[in-house]
Amino acid sequence: MxxxxxxxxxxxxxxxxxxxxxxxxxxxxxxxxxxxxxxxxxxxxxxxxxxxxxxxxxxxxxxxxxxxxxxxxxxxxxxxxxxxxxxxxxxxxxxxxxxxxxxxxxxxxxxxxxxxxxxxxxxxxxxxxxxxxxxxxxxxxxxxxxxxxxxxxxxxxxxxxxxxxxxxxxxxxxxxxxxxxxxxxxxxxxxxxxxxxxxxxxxxxxxxxxxxxFHGFPGTHSHQDMLTQYVDIILKQNDKTFDITIDNKSSHALTLHPMRMMQLRAKVTREGKTTQLEHKNFARIIGADGKGTPPWLAKEVVQDTAVKANEKRVTGYDYTLKKGDTLEVTIGYYLVNPKMLKSLDLEKSEVATKFHHFKTEKFEIK
Ligand code: HEC
Ligand code: HEC
Ligand code: HEC
Ligand code: HEC
Ligand code: HEC
Incomplete structure (x- = not known):
């Protein structure tokens, strides 16, 4: 029975x-x-x-x-x-x-x-x-x-x-x-x-x-190079400053997972000397009472600077480019926002702490 x-x-x-x-x-x-x-x-x-x-x-x-x-x-x-x-x-x-x-x-x-x-x-x-x-x-x-x-x-x-x-x-x-x-x-x-x-x-x-x-599903962990055609980096020189536009041609926000942080890096080489300009970060942070929290405690979007679907995001640099300069602009990201590493015990994880390169554009200033 x-x-x-x-x-x-x-x-x-x-x-x-x-x-x-x-x-x-x-x-x-x-x-x-x-x-x-x-x-x-x-x-x-x-x-x-x-x-x-x-x-x-x-x-x-x-x-x-x-x-x-x-x-x-x-x-x-x-x-x-x-x-x-x-x-x-x-x-x-x-x-x-x-x-x-x-x-x-x-x-x-x-x-x-x-x-x-x-x-x-x-x-x-x-x-x-x-x-x-x-x-x-x-x-x-x-x-x-x-x-x-x-x-x-x-x-x-x-x-x-x-x-x-x-x-x-x-x-x-x-x-x-x-x-x-x-x-x-x-x-x-x-x-x-x-x-x-x-x-x-x-x-x-x-x-x-x-x-x-292709079944390698390019994303943020691998085969990023197959997706770079959907994101353009554009330079606009002004009198004393310059602007970098990230032109997102994809139908969703960039680095859309809430753990990610995208970073824009720019450096200028002038007469053999390289100057690193300030890094700019982009992320969508969810949390409560104005602070980031784990997803299960989040009651609001605390801050959202992620580049949205189809957005052309302009970032200004207070730096004067001169003829002969080489400007190198890189977009990349951290799979885990560096601010979250400690609370997740991921400080030693290579994949979580690494800066993942997405796309670089070089501009010779004329
Ligand atoms: C996340 C979902 C997903 C997974 C996992 C997946 N496939 Fe697919 N597969 C698809 C989609 C969607 C298509 C149709 C692609 C298209 O129409 O361009 C496809 C197409 C195919 C085709 C037809 C070939 C072609 O060029 O369209 C074969 C065969 C196939 N898959 C086998 C596999 C095998 C074997 C695996 C595992 C090793 C696998 N798939 C894993 C979603 C998936
Ligand atoms: C014994 C060989 C064999 C095995 C094992 C096999 N397949 Fe296939 N599969 C084929 C053949 C042959 C085709 C037709 C391919 C063609 O005409 O180009 C095919 C086609 C497909 C398609 C394409 C359908 C379409 O019309 O787009 C998918 C999806 C698929 N297989 C999935 C799988 C998955 C998932 C597995 C494993 C669970 C698997 N196959 C295991 C032989 C196999
Ligand atoms: C059964 C649920 C499921 C389906 C269906 C599915 N995915 Fe996913 N996908 C996931 C999960 C879960 C992850 C994250 C896995 C992880 O990182 O642990 C993921 C990750 C990804 C990533 C990120 C890869 C990276 O390198 O970061 C891409 C791109 C993706 N999926 C595309 C697709 C596409 C395209 C389809 C449809 C053809 C699809 N997925 C269907 C569950 C799914
Ligand atoms: C026009 C091209 C385009 C379309 C359409 C598109 N994506 Fe993406 N996707 C991208 C690009 C470019 C990236 C890499 C940039 C980034 O890091 O977000 C990406 C990244 C991703 C990631 C990884 C994000 C992360 O933070 O780990 C996932 C998952 C994903 N896409 C899923 C999808 C799904 C599901 C769809 C359909 C509903 C879709 N994508 C439609 C271009 C596209
Ligand atoms: C409704 C479907 C769904 C459920 C349920 C889900 N996930 Fe996911 N998860 C995804 C998809 C899709 C991705 C890939 C998104 C991307 O890369 O932007 C993902 C990615 C992740 C990632 C990023 C992984 C990496 O390697 O970067 C983490 C962490 C994660 N999920 C945690 C969880 C946890 C913990 C749970 C359960 C409490 C959970 N998820 C339940 C769909 C789901």
């Missing part, structure tokens, strides 16, 4: 919880895409493979033995014990030995997103019931011996598939912790055209194609 009960409980669990083929499975036929994907934040989204995510989770009030890891909704959505992981008071916490949690946002998970259910706190991905059947947007393709293919271009190459996790995330005080402007499509550009450009290399090794959609 007990066994029958256990079995039926198990089968209910099995029905309710979709299971996903591991990303490793795709490697044999999609080696190029797999290699690109492996080094991305999607593949490394769990607390075990992303030290910044882990550091924030460590300080999170819900991080107790009895509480839930609600972050799983977007960071480990394919966990085989997902329902248990996000439930409170059951003692189930993230487990480094669970391979399905280490998958992060996996190939099969993303390719089974059928639709997006809008939500107030965050959106929800609706996963197709049929396993081993993947959505894609190829205009023509051969059959795959391993899985079914469902063509849904509208949903896939429009970037709609991204907004279940990337649209917005609110806290209990109705503060938008992080959001990507999803309405704003620029000249037909969208999440996929900017973040998954077509590059050389075959879609699979069973059917040679010239190109495929």
């Amino acid at each position: 007990k066994n029958i009960l256990l079995l039926s409980v198990l089968s209910v669990l099995l029905v309710a919880q979709p299971t996903f083929e591991s990303s490793e499975t795709c490697k044999s036929c999609h080696p190029t895409i797999y290699d690109e994907f492996k080094s991305t934040q999607h593949a490394k989204a769990s607390i075990f493979d992303d030290e910044i995510h882990a550091a924030v989770w460590k300080k999170h009030p819900k991080n107790t033995k009895m509480s839930s890891y609600a972050c799983a909704k977007c960071h480990t959505p394919g966990a085989s014990n997902y329902d248990e992981l996000v439930k409170t008071h059951n003692g189930i916490v993230p487990d480094a030995n669970d391979a399905t949690q280490r998958e992060g946002v996996s190939c099969a998970y993303c390719h089974r997103i059928e639709s997006i259910q809008p939500g107030k706190m965050s959106n929800t991905n609706i996963i197709a019931k049929e396993g081993k059947s993947y959505f894609g947007s190829l205009k023509s393709h051969i059959e795959s011996p391993f899985h079914k293919i469902k063509t849904d271009s509208k949903h896939f190459n429009s970037g709609n598939v991204c907004v279940g996790c990337h649209s917005h995330k609110k806290n209990k005080y109705d503060i938008n912790v992080c959001s990507t402007n999803i309405e704003n499509e620029l000249d037909g550009a969208n999440c996929v055209s900017c973040h998954m450009p077509k590059v050389k290399g075959s879609v699979s090794n069973m059917h040679e194609t010239k190109e495929h959609a």
Whole structure:
């Protein structure tokens, strides 16, 4: 009797919880895409493979033995014990030995997103019931011996598939912790055209194609060079001063995550001597009572100097450029605002403390 009960409980669990083929499975036929994907934040989204995510989770009030890891909704959505992981008071916490949690946002998970259910706190991905059947947007393709293919271009190459996790995330005080402007499509550009450009290399090794959609997901951690074309640095010389314009041609704010800090650096070389001008910082800081706080305590936007979607941000420099000078302007950022490092115990983390270079422009003054 007990066994029958256990079995039926198990089968209910099995029905309710979709299971996903591991990303490793795709490697044999999609080696190029797999290699690109492996080094991305999607593949490394769990607390075990992303030290910044882990550091924030460590300080999170819900991080107790009895509480839930609600972050799983977007960071480990394919966990085989997902329902248990996000439930409170059951003692189930993230487990480094669970391979399905280490998958992060996996190939099969993303390719089974059928639709997006809008939500107030965050959106929800609706996963197709049929396993081993993947959505894609190829205009023509051969059959795959391993899985079914469902063509849904509208949903896939429009970037709609991204907004279940990337649209917005609110806290209990109705503060938008992080959001990507999803309405704003620029000249037909969208999440996929900017973040998954077509590059050389075959879609699979069973059917040679010239190109495929890049699965290295350029962002703030890697492949930034593939995004620099969407941000221009423009110089305007005035009588005694000069202005630098950051022309953001992307449809969302730059360094949009609330932990980031963007920095504009300028140096002038005159007759062999280099002068570093003052660094200018750009960040969106959320908090309470005028001070920055962790996201879960934030009740207001304390300060927002981040460069907005489609904005041309002008920064003035009180410095007179002369003929023969070389002005070198750099945009870069810190993944974690230096002011937050200590409270997150990230002072020794290389990735969190490093100045990540984005783009440099050199101007010869005539
Ligand atoms: C609604 C989806 C969603 C949920 C829920 C969610 N996140 Fe995220 N998280 C994201 C997305 C999308 C990004 C990438 C955003 C970016 O890079 O701008 C991200 C990035 C992060 C980062 C930056 C990581 C890095 O390496 O730079 C941290 C830290 C983070 N999340 C912490 C958390 C924590 C802690 C929780 C749970 C308490 C959580 N998130 C829940 C969607 C979510
Ligand atoms: C045994 C080989 C094989 C394996 C394993 C395999 N695929 Fe495929 N897949 C193919 C072939 C062949 C195509 C068609 C390629 C073409 O026509 O250019 C394809 C196409 C696709 C497409 C494109 C659909 C479209 O029309 O845009 C997606 C998405 C996809 N596979 C996902 C996956 C995922 C995810 C995995 C791992 C869970 C995987 N595949 C594993 C052989 C395989
Ligand atoms: C299941 C949720 C989910 C979906 C769907 C999703 N993402 Fe993400 N994405 C994340 C999370 C979580 C992170 C941050 C992971 C981390 O750093 O820990 C992230 C990070 C990123 C980053 C930042 C990479 C970097 O180097 O900083 C980019 C760019 C990105 N996603 C683009 C996309 C695009 C484009 C799509 C749609 C094709 C998409 N994402 C779909 C959850 C998702
Ligand atoms: C016109 C091109 C363009 C479009 C469209 C676009 N992005 Fe970006 N995205 C960029 C650029 C450029 C950056 C790098 C600059 C920066 O650091 O924010 C970036 C950075 C990001 C990051 C990393 C931010 C961080 O702080 O870690 C994420 C996540 C992201 N984009 C997701 C998306 C999603 C999701 C969409 C669609 C809703 C989208 N992007 C649409 C150009 C674009
Ligand atoms: C974050 C979501 C996401 C993840 C993770 C992801 N893909 Fe994709 N994939 C897409 C989107 C969106 C497209 C459609 C791109 C387009 O239309 O330009 C795509 C396209 C494809 C295609 C068709 C090829 C092409 O050039 O359009 C194949 C095959 C594929 N993916 C396989 C994989 C495999 C294998 C993995 C893991 C190694 C993977 N995908 C991981 C979102 C994802």
